[in-house]
């Protein structure tokens with residue numbers, strides 16, 4: 001197997017000093033693991049530090065194949081822009097803030113008669129804390145402006161409800177989604193408040209959901225496991241290997257001829273706020289829970305390899321009747337493994353815990369975030385297959401939206417997020 | 433127009449904004465603001481008397497017509513009225529400020545009467561509420577009359593008003609039964625604008641003042657689209673697009689005006 005899966009490659013580059021063992025997901029089984037799902041590995045206590053820095057610049061935006069830290073949020077905004085110059089100004093201002101927040105530094109000290117320059121929740125010295133801020137545009141932004149409409153990514157649409165959805169309009173859509181991730185909750189909240197305070201004239205908040213994943217005890221070197229969701233199962237095991245650049249090129253990054261040229265190196269983002277009926281789930285027999293997902297709860301091994309690891313690959317051809325892995329189990333429907341790479345997507349979710357419903361139940365769930373080069377082949381195809389799955393009895397999608405993550409930006413002083421789009425506006429073919 | 437972003441001004445603001453001891457002469461504008469407030473409290477008392485009389489006489493249509501214009505004077509001077517929390521709550525609190533909402537006996541004042549007029553469609557059961565509103569408003573006027581106006585409170589009132597709109601009014605929660613929210617917006621904007629008009633000339637950074645004035649102009653431009661007769665159409669007519677624009681303007685004004693005290697050497 002490739003000696004250096006994502007975790008070491010990426011974190012090593014960040015100076016996180018992870019242990020040298022190259023294996024992921026179980027030492028002995030490593031050779032049977034073609035994938036290294038370290039992207040969504042459970043963070044280990046003590047492994048992260050406030051000085052972890054992830055550069056925002058690059059061919060792709062940070063926060064997509066960047067290993068998922070413990071905390072994340074998605075905030076959706078409506079934006080106030082009338083002209084291409086307004087949009088450029090919005091992008092430049094956001095890029096400025098992102099560049100500052102992700103590198104850290106001293107918060108400016110102002111005249112005490114003034115409101116302070118920031119929320120203060122991180123103290124006078126900002127540390128990067130693995131912060132990433134990722135920008136993605138919604139269909140409504142393109143639809144609102146004739147000068148932008150022709151440049152809309154080909155598959156970017158307004159999310160519509162699926163049969164099991166109960167969408168709350170207050171939790172859906174937006175012109176701009178901002179994903180913010182970091183090691184700690186206070187860092188993501190600080191960043192969000194900073195953006196809101198600094199761009200009040202262009203950003204109007206629609207909805208926001210934050211979440212986290214459980215941090216586990218330090219493991220033996222090289223032992224990595226996927227973080228658990230609020231249904232108690234490891235989530236992310238079968239993710240495509242985010243360290244495999246060639247694979248990501250095909251699965252994640254847009255370069256299709258059908259897409260506008262500016263969109264190259266961007267990615268489609270599907271966000272879903274999916275409530276989990278946890279009380280009900282906790283009353284469900286373990287064997288049934290495992291059949292619903294198609295994996296064991298403790299190790300995440302596929303049911304046809306119960307004693308294996310979560311890295312093992314189920315063999316559906318050998319189980320045509322679904323005797324081991326039910327045909328309607330979540331993993332078998334989500335990915336029947338019969339179409340090669342065509343339907344792959346990268347899931348990078350967080351768990352949320354909000355409060356109590358009117359019925360006195362916990363309002364918990366999954367802030368589902370999936371990235372893909374084709375929304376149609378990725379999220380939409382998977383969700384269409386999942387419609388009617390037994391898991392639906394325990395989940396209720398209530399919000400979210402589809403967005404298009406901008407391509408990355410360079411380190412040059414005049415580059416900024418969204419520049420490709422702004423440049424394209426100048427050359428957009430006029431609609432006749 | 434040029435929008436002043438806080439980030440852009442931070443560098444400038446790092447140095448003290450106003451001559452430290454403020455030899456600035458705030459006496460005249462404070463006196464003028466005091467006059468503005470007493471004109472509005474007087475109007476509030478007179479208008480409330482007429483409104484209360486209509487409520488007690490069971491003249492529903494007349495009372496409905498008087499509701500929004502009566503509140504206008506209150507909304508203009510809200511930062512001052514709010515100094516007297518023991519009166520502001522019984523005069524202007526909303527149902528959701530109380531645990532039992534509309535059914536809560538502590539729910540009184542304008543919005544209780546609004547509920548009676550628009551939802552219950554009768555007033556005979558709220559005459560005591562009407563009497564109390566008149567008494568509370570009269571008491572408020574008396575207290576404001578005897579008040580010395582601290583400059584920091586007066587100047588700070590501009591961003592307080594914008595914060596109010598941003599936090600609890602833009603969504604149409606204030607006048608939820610009558611849908612006369614746009615009248616209240618007007619009152620709050622007028623009240624904030626008055627403060628800027630009076631104290632703006634003393635602010636050194638003219639770009640800042642121009643930016644704030646430009647944002648007020650945009651606010652009024654948007655509100656103008658919804659004028660009808662003496663007042664406004666229903667809040668429900670406000671389009672999503674205009675609500676978003678107002679929201680961005682209000683938040684920008686709130687951010688910018690939050691620096692006004694410092695710009696005048698007040699802390």
Ligand code: HEM
Nearest residue numbers: 233234235236237238239274331334335366379382383395
């Ligand atoms: C609350 C909702 C959901 C929960 C609790 C959940 C949980 C899980 C779990 C435990 C796994 C197995 C481990 C893994 O490979 O990650 C899994 C796999 C997967 N899920 Fe979900 N999921 C949810 C929603 C969705 C949605 C909405 C989609 C897409 C439309 C989706 C697509 C997938 C895919 C593609 C896999 C991998 C299947 C494979 O390749 O074997 N899931 N999910």
Ligand SMILES: [Cu+2]
Nearest residue numbers: 507510524606
């Ligand atoms: Cu009020």
